[in-house]
Amino acid sequence: MVDQSDVILELFNSKSNVQLISGNYRGLDGLRAVVDFSGGRVPAHPSMGFIPEVNDPVWVAVVDGVAWMLGPTVLRPGNGEVVSEAAGIAVVSTVIGDVAATYNSGSTLSPGDQVKLYWNEGCHIIGVRSDSPATPDAPDAPGAGGGQQTVSFSAIDSGSYQSGYGWRINDVWSSSSNIGAWFYGTKIRDTIPDSAVVSGAEIYLPLIKDLGLFPFGRHDYATKPSGSVSFSGVTTLSGKSGWVPIPTSLIDHLKVNTGGLGFGLGGYNIWAGTQKDGQSGTVRVTYTT
Known part of the structure; x- marks a missing residue:
């Protein structure tokens, strides 16, 4: 019997028109999921082993006009x-x-x-749990035996903070009253050796609105805190959209310290957050060990 994953793979192999979009799960309509994405509410065939919680962010593949709900945009810890x-x-x-x-x-x-x-x-x-075993060490990244390598670090969360309102939205803002930030857990610090020489770094910025200043820097949090964050090493980037170079000094700090990246108070700029764009805030680092 052919299952849903076989159908999806066959459509991919047949060079179908495929889009990968993030949306929000809103419930069930019979045996199909209902997902909000691209400005509408659409029934989608489920292709995951569990039912999300209502309003959870999920990935949707649209294959030749048919929507398939693939899974959550955020990892679920066990x-x-x-x-x-x-x-x-x-x-x-x-x-x-x-x-x-x-x-x-x-x-x-x-x-x-x-x-x-x-x-x-x-x-x-x-x-x-009956025990608390130590987390096993991950093997070195491919090519970690030495030489130059490039590694990407996706953000685990993002958001915008406004005084008096807190973390109010997943999108990343830089405005006169909002700061925005991405959070990476400890993956940057845990992956890049302290002694590595960082030769290049860039961040993916899915721009929504572009107006005025956009001061960029690092903060000291692995995950979203209850209050705001402050930024150090602040600079102005050469661009606002797509892959944009960032100072390697920021990564030199994050390879040995917990923290993330983001924008301080600025003009009126908005970037899609991790719930809208899975690449939002992804950092790509080239270094030599």
Whole structure:
């Protein structure tokens, strides 16, 4: 029997008209998913092993006019540590930041518990783990035995902060009252050796609106904090759209310190965030070890 993935692959191989678009899952219509993307609400054939939570950002492939929901735009962690619990909802710290999770009625959770997470129509704690094994070390990136290499680091989150309103939107703004930032976890610091010589760096900027100043720099957070971020090493980039070079000094700092990148208060500039464009804020670094 031919399954949905076989159909998609056959369409790809037949050189069909294919678009990959990010959208938001809005529910089910019979056996099909309903997704908002490109300014409309469209039924899509599911092609993933679980049901997202309503409003989750998802990838959609449109093949010859037929929409297929492929999966979430953000990775779903399987493990976490309980931070707090109230009214039947636990706050769990994970590699992508804090998430809210349900748990089995009658279970008792305590801050510090290492828990296993299950994602299907939201996040649920299966139970407390019996152990906390160390995270295995990832092998060196291809070509890491020495010489020059180029590595890309995608952002795990993005957003804009406005005083009095907080982190109000996933898009990245630089305006008279909004700062915008991308967050990368610790992947840059964990990948580039401290001794590496960085010879080039650029960032992908999916520009939406272009007006006035756009001061660019680094901040000190792996994930989105509760409050604002401040920027250091601030400069003005040579461009606002597509792949734009950034100072290598920013990466020299991030290869040994936790942090991310973004724009401070400026004119009136907007870039699509990670929920609209999966490449938003991706950093491409060339270095020699």
